[in-house]
Amino acid sequence: MHNFKKFIETSHGEISSMLEKHWEVDHACYRTQTLSEYEELKVVFSVSFNLLIESIIGGRPISTFKLSQPMRVNELFVDLIELPAPKPGKSYPKGYEHLEVVIDISFEELMTKYPTLDWDTSGTKKGLNPELQASFGTFNVKFHHHSLEHIINIEKHPMAHSFLEQTDIIKKLSQFKPLLSGTIPLGIDLPESDLDILFESQDFDLFNKTVLNHFPSAIISTQDDFTIAKLTHNRLAIELFCQKIAPLKQNAHRHLRIEGRLLKMLGTNFKNKVIELKSSGIKTEPAFGQLLDLNDPYKQLLELYHFSDAELFSRFEKYK
Numbered sequence: 001m002h003n004f005k006k007f008i009e010t011s012h013g014e015i016s017s018m019l020e021k022h023w024e025v026d027h028a029c030y031r032t033q034t035l036s037e038y039e040e041l042k043v044v045f046s047v048s049f050n051l052l053i054e055s056i057i058g059g060r061p062i063s064t065f066k067l068s069q070p071m072r073v074n075e076l077f078v079d080l081i082e083l084p085a086p087k088p089g090k091s092y093p094k095g096y097e098h099l100e101v102v103i104d105i106s107f108e109e110l111m112t113k114y115p116t117l118d119w120d121t122s123g124t125k126k127g128l129n130p131e132l133q134a135s136f137g138t139f140n141v142k143f144h145h146h147s148l149e150h151i152i153n154i155e156k157h158p159m160a161h162s163f164l165e166q167t168d169i170i171k172k173l174s175q176f177k178p179l180l181s182g183t184i185p186l187g188i189d190l191p192e193s194d195l196d197i198l199f200e201s202q203d204f205d206l207f208n209k210t211v212l213n214h215f216p217s218a219i220i221s222t223q224d225d226f227t228i229a230k231l232t233h234n235r236l237a238i239e240l241f242c243q244k245i246a247p248l249k250q251n252a253h254r255h256l257r258i259e260g261r262l263l264k265m266l267g268t269n270f271k272n273k274v275i276e277l278k279s280s281g282i283k284t285e286p287a288f289g290q291l292l293d294l295n296d297p298y299k300q301l302l303e304l305y306h307f308s309d310a311e312l313f314s315r316f317e318k319y320k
Contacts, residue, residue, distance in 0.1 A: 004028060004081060007096040008073045011139050015099075018114060021308040024102040024261060026147045027064075027080030031092040035060075038085035045083060052080075053152050060085040064152060070264055075310040077265050080148055098133070098140035102147050104248045104257065107132040110143060127170045128154070128180075145248060147260060150185035159236035160184050160195045167233065169197070172214050173240075176201050179247035181256050182239075183284055186263060188275050194237035198247035207242045251302060258305045259288060265313050266320050292319055 007028055012019075019025075032038040042051075042063055049065030056062075062084040070079035082100075086092055103110060107124050110132065111117075123131035123142070129151045132143045155161050164170065170178050182196030183189040201207040204227040208220050211229045218229040218240070229240040247253055263271050270291065277287035289297025304312065 003096070005071055005073055007139075008071075008076065008078055008099070011096075011099045011136070011141070012073065012076060014136055015101075015141055019101065020103075020306075021075070021311075022306045023104070024147060024257070024309075025076045025078055026100045026102050026144070026149075027078065027082055028096055029082040029084065029098045029100070031094060031097040032083065032085055033091060033094045035085050037094070038063075038083065041083055045081065049081060052149065053156065055155070057084075058087050060087050064148060066149070069267060072310075072313075075308050077309040077313065079264055082148065096139065098142055100131075100142045100144060100148065102145065102257070103143050104145070104253075106246070106248070107143065127168075128164065145179060146185065149187070149264075150180075150256075150260060153185050153187040154180060157184050157189070159234055163195065163233040163236055163238060167214075169214070173199065173210065176207055176210070176242065177247055179253060181241075181247075181252045183278075185256060186260055188263070188271060188278060188284070190275075190278055192237075194239050196239050196241060196252065198250050198252055199240060199242040200244065200246050201242050202244050204242065211240060251298075254305045255285060255298075255301055258301050258307075259284070261309065261312060262288065262292075262304075262316065265309065266316060270320060292316055 008025065012025060030041070032041060038061065045065045049067055052064045052066050054061055054063045062082065065081050065083065067079040070077035107121070107130075111119055118135040120133040120135070123133060129144055129146050134141050134143070154164070176199035179198045180196070181198050183193050184195055199207065204222050208222065208227060208229065211218050211220065215229070215231050218231040220227060220229045226241065226243045228242070231238050241252065243250055263274070273291055274284075274287050277290060278284060282290065285297040285301060288294065288301060294300040307315075
């Protein structure tokens with residue numbers, strides 16, 4: 001697999017001191033020099049990986065592959081590799097170019113903690129999945145707030161992707177730090193599942209007014225510690241959930257992150273069992289609780305949130 005494990009091991013070893021143990025090392029990116037080389041490597045990677053998606057981004061194809069079982073690299077479990085063709089007129093050295101890590105602090109906070117790193121902030125204004133990049137000499141690291149597979153699940157969901165593209169809601173409500181959530185990013189959604197987006201505002205009246213300005217049909221309900229705006233778009237229900245704390249710290253996001261990591265480690269059979277329970281009417285967290293013997297799943301999933309990959313796997317391997 002073109003030294004996939006070795007690259008993860010070496011690059012992670014160089015940056016591990018700056019990473020929290022629960023931050024997910026999401027995937028590695030392997031650069032190609034020519035389009036023909038890209039096509040050849042697609043065939044090579046298909047031997048060990050399953051093709052999740054191939055998309056045209058920036059004028060060239062990018063493929064994302066997934067292992068049927070995550071590869072364990074020391075304390076990590078990694079299952080994705082990204083293979084981009086070179087952009088037209090561009091040339092890149094062949095080989096692994098960067099690692100991507102999912103974090104739960106703001107980009108500004110990360111840069112403040114490590115001010116001497118060579119930061120590239122050009123990607124922090126991207127709409128759906130902004131990124132912050134740091135150079136470590138022989139390789140780069142891109143930091144995100146979503147895993148790549150979660151973004152792919154959204155892009156492959158016709159109604160959710162259409163809503164995000166047509167309404168440009170992420171940009172329109174950018175002042176409230178939008179963050180996608182719910183079952184659609186996890187890939188365990190049902191036909192009736194809604195799209196959840198988390199927001200932060202210290203002024204609920206301002207948030208509500210701004211939402212209604214862009215979405216006049218929204219139905220808003222405000223409580224002491226949150227406000228919710230509900231709307232529909234082409235039969236898709238959307239819920240905009242706003243609190244006075246950062247979306248990265250909200251319970252809904254933390255549930256998504258821990259559930260995503262468990263789904264990755266426990267595999268397709270476990271994922272199908274979650275979907276089966278949800279199809280019978282059981283909510284997401286209770287479904288995880290039933291399968292993992294958690295008596296209070298809403299609380300216990302939050303307690304598991306800060307576990308490392310290895311700690312999670314050690315505790316739940318028997319449920320695969």
